[in-house]
Amino acid sequence: MQALTLLIKPVSGSCNMRCRYCFYADVTDIRTVKNYGMMSHNTLERIVERALSEATGSCSFGFQGGEPTLAGLDFYRTLMVLEKRYNRNNVKITHSLQTNGLLINEEWAEFLAANHFLTGLSIDGTKAIHDGLRFDAQGKGTHNRCLQTARLLRKAGAQYNILTVVTRQLAAHPDRLYSFYNQQGFEYIQLIPCLDGLEEAHGSHPYSLDTKTYGKFLCRIFDLWYDDFVKGRYRSIRAFDNYIHILAGHPPENCAMGGICSAYALVEADGSVYPCDFYAVDKYRLGNVAADSFEEVLTGDVARGFVQPSRQVHPECGGCMYFSICRGGCRRDREPLTDGVPALNHYCGTYKIFFPHALPRMREIALRVFG
8 A cells, every 4th residue: 555544543442531522432433332541552553564564655544533642752752663563664654642641741751743743733712712611621621721731732833734623613703713812813723623423413512503603703714814814924724725635636635525435444443444433333433453454455345335424415416616625515514314325415505605705715826835
């Protein structure tokens, strides 16, 4: 395999926070085994050995939870040792870590910087909104501790971006959010629409995101972002970056924006492999690193069965003028399936608000940047 992307859950769904909207807690609730506990040294070694023997060009090791720092810093130090031991093919290795930031101290920050981890730090904007949805196991707000983590990462010279879950509460205040990013000097942002449960109806919770509010939110954030861009101040907002790449004829780096799923390897703490962290449930279990190669599980019948529904185009998409950039969207936003065919994207109405508003200016930027 030329390139291999792994998303590893070293502590399964274990977490030291109790975020109200946690999608992985919902996923694990409908599995036979809710939590696989802490990944063993043997399982980690097997993952690294298999990955670096199969990848011929590049290999990406990403870590997520739950909260992956609960595995402890020595777990990641062991990872570095194993990579040196098994990288006989001189594969290019990249690392990423998605964290709530509560356990990051100076030692952690220096390790992440020294080993070139790209760290995704979850902060949901201002203190009032963040602390209303993201609190620790004792029910205390975490905003101040997350900002301290951002300062530690910056001081250590670690690469990091900010992951913000767009809930109904946050989407009502786009100006306040963008001002917060400016005040904190955050330059790399991922805006992630809040997910309802895998088997729940959309809009089931107080934090659920409705399409109209989300559309207006994106329009206003784009206006603020564009004003900065024309003034020579560029801030990376992942969704906007990807749309501009698509308009310039390049593939998006975000798999959710490709239109067709590309099963990557989500590796749970026991070594079980799934095609996506949104679908780490029993019916989509592909195999286990103890017995199966990544090539086998990612090209097998279960993986192909997982990808196939995303190839189906909803009838309403056929004549849509925005389909070439929307591409139907992430399969997770097209649930539920009916006879193997996905529904219309839940955010179709959002895109029909956002694209007429932003597309002309995104095309202009694509032309300026890519020629």
